Amino acid sequence: MKENDKIGRYTFVAEPFHVDFTGRLTLGVLGNHLLNCAGFHANERGFGISSLNEENYTWVLSRLAIELDDMPRQYESFAVWTWVENVYRLFTDRNFALLDKEGRKIGYARSVWAMINIDTRRPVDLMTIHTGGITDYICDEPCPIEKPSRIKVTSTQPVATLRAKYSDIDINGHVNSVRYIEHILDLFPLESYRNGRIRRFEIAYIAESYFGDELTLYQDDLGGGAFDVEIRKNGGEVVCRSKVIFQ
């Protein structure tokens, strides 16, 4: 397969309710598009949720890192490209590029996925799926941003507490991956977005949370516009950790 054919390319328009008060696409909506594109690309190649579900397997997003020079404005078209960078036994690295209406690359993202057995919730050896056929899609398209880092939050003073509600919950009964991003973005005042914008955003998904769970957010201000955030549920278990770097 030619390298070029290994890249999935999808176009979108920045809808009015998907931009923030500055008129730029929100990072939560971009995250939604990236995850959808991952699904489209995997489906088109026989590794999508719908074919995996028959085998009782599903993809689980472990980490996501997004780095942006710019964001599409309201009503502008933009494109997301996605491809598989690496496949290991228990993880695969999927990368993304964000292209503006002129076709210029204005951002990149890296994601790490595992496959699990839906019943046992145990990881699946990716080399056993379609006899390792997923490695045929490995592509050397460049993704010039750093890999997701290790995030450690030391603060023990909550900065926000909320309860998981109907709109947070996905078809699996979990708080959905995009909602965590939105709840983290909501920690910051409008000034943060007015005076700058998010240059890099990372999130590591660690445990699931459910309807009615109390989610408590902790934040370390690292200075220079960088913040580490941790979400815990019901006063205990860590659900996810995130790094937000404003420009």
Added chain:
Amino acid sequence: MKENDKIGRYTFVAEPFHVDFTGRLTLGVLGNHLLNCAGFHANERGFGISSLNEENYTWVLSRLAIELDDMPRQYESFAVWTWVENVYRLFTDRNFALLDKEGRKIGYARSVWAMINIDTRRPVDLMTIHTGGITDYICDEPCPIEKPSRIKVTSTQPVATLRAKYSDIDINGHVNSVRYIEHILDLFPLESYRNGRIRRFEIAYIAESYFGDELTLYQDDLGGGAFDVEIRKNGGEVVCRSKVIFQ
């Protein structure tokens, strides 16, 4: 113009993060699609926000009523049709149909819009726009659901309080119309959605709210799965009223 050409038709797919825990499209996402379709349809006919903005006018949504026999499931395609039913001096009625993947009509919606001058926030006489050309688009496509009703909430005991955050705010600096719908849906426990589904939803937008506003929700339980909801800001002014009828 033939009646058929007066209808805008737009197709979508129910994305994974746009369905709820039952796997059905959420009403908030449907509302987003309806309002986008209103925008597409108006734009294509020279009455969209982008051409109006040059004249310093914009559309304001006043009321929305949605009635549904069913909802698209995850990954299903569906269509929204929209057309103009009536044009009055200060308001226009725009209707919608929701069609499932087989092209069957599974729901309808009615909306009422005003046009305002962006600077003065005063209503604009629709008959003065393009010399009343908007009336050329009036269409007699049937919309067999009741018009939005008058909603009156008597309860003085809050059922929820929240503060308007970054993700709530649109490009105009207001809490966006779809977010109010989501906050109202979040009042109800999962059981309400598990045992039934929303058959009819109405919302009347009365005043704008802004970042940092405290939004307090009041609810009258009318019995039989029907609820009236009112959102007030900062302990006073009514922002919107809604009626939710579960099946």
